[in-house]
Amino acid sequence: MAQNKAWQAFDTSTEAGRMLKKLYGGAAGHPNIAYPKLTTKPRKHQPKFIPGGAKLDASDARSNSHRREKASTVEPWRKKYSRPSYKPIDFVARKRNTAAIDEILEDMSMRNAAYRPPRVNGSSTDAEKARLQEIAQFGGGKALPDEMTLGKTTLPSERRAQLLEEARVEREWRKRRGVVEEPAAPVEPKSLQTQEIEQISREIDDRAAFLEEAKAMGLKGEPIKRVEMEITTRKHELERRM
Numbered sequence: 001m002a003q004n005k006a007w008q009a010f011d012t013s014t015e016a017g018r019m020l021k022k023l024y025g026g027a028a029g030h031p032n033i034a035y036p037k038l039t040t041k042p043r044k045h046q047p048k049f050i051p052g053g054a055k056l057d058a059s060d061a062r063s064n065s066h067r068r069e070k071a072s073t074v075e076p077w078r079k080k081y082s083r084p085s086y087k088p089i090d091f092v093a094r095k096r097n098t099a100a101i102d103e104i105l106e107d108m109s110m111r112n113a114a115y116r117p118p119r120v121n122g123s124s125t126d127a128e129k130a131r132l133q134e135i136a137q138f139g140g141g142k143a144l145p146d147e148m149t150l151g152k153t154t155l156p157s158e159r160r161a162q163l164l165e166e167a168r169v170e171r172e173w174r175k176r177r178g179v180v181e182e183p184a185a186p187v188e189p190k191s192l193q194t195q196e197i198e199q200i201s202r203e204i205d206d207r208a209a210f211l212e213e214a215k216a217m218g219l220k221g222e223p224i225k226r227v228e229m230e231i232t233t234r235k236h237e238l239e240r241r242m
Contacts, residue, residue, distance in 0.1 A: 130192065131157055138199075153203055156195045193241065200238045207231050 011017040096104075122128070140152030154162075190198075211227050 131155070153199075156192075156199045159199060160195065197238065197241055200234050200241070204231055204234050204238070207234075 012021055134155045134157055138153045138155050207227050207230055211224065211231070214224060214227070
């Protein structure tokens, strides 16, 4: 009540007091206005909104009743092979029980029984020994004088690989051109000694052809003597092997 009559505290002997009293006090400061009561139109009862275009008398598609019914009709094999569900307590560190230890031991035993070492190429096979012999014989070197070695030439194994590759390429070209090949008669593989003899014979022929061309061109001196020495050395090697 004291707050409603606070305007009486103003001094009306001054102009400022009279203006404050006029502004805050009396009926002018508190007009009595009677506002009419608002009238609203009553709403009709409407059913609950169901999205998706469902009918009014249909069940709510958002309810999970159908999910519960479907869960009750899950096939037994799905329950058996479904993923296990975990709880936060399952991830708390604790000691293993007997079943977990037995499972780990069984897995280790199975892995040890089924272990097979990885396949690696052997480094001490007969083929590697033969290749090392070829390198020592045809690969040249600095341990002996040049007249006592055959010089650095193509290895017989490398030559065989080149011939096989050339034959494969020729077969592919003939196949692309549509040439029908008759099955070739089986050829017995040559022995290592025969292959070495053929290799030395080819080297002698190549050097002899080079020597004839060099002499025809008038070349003389150390290169000619060196080729003649190589031919002589290979002939001696060929006689020894034959």
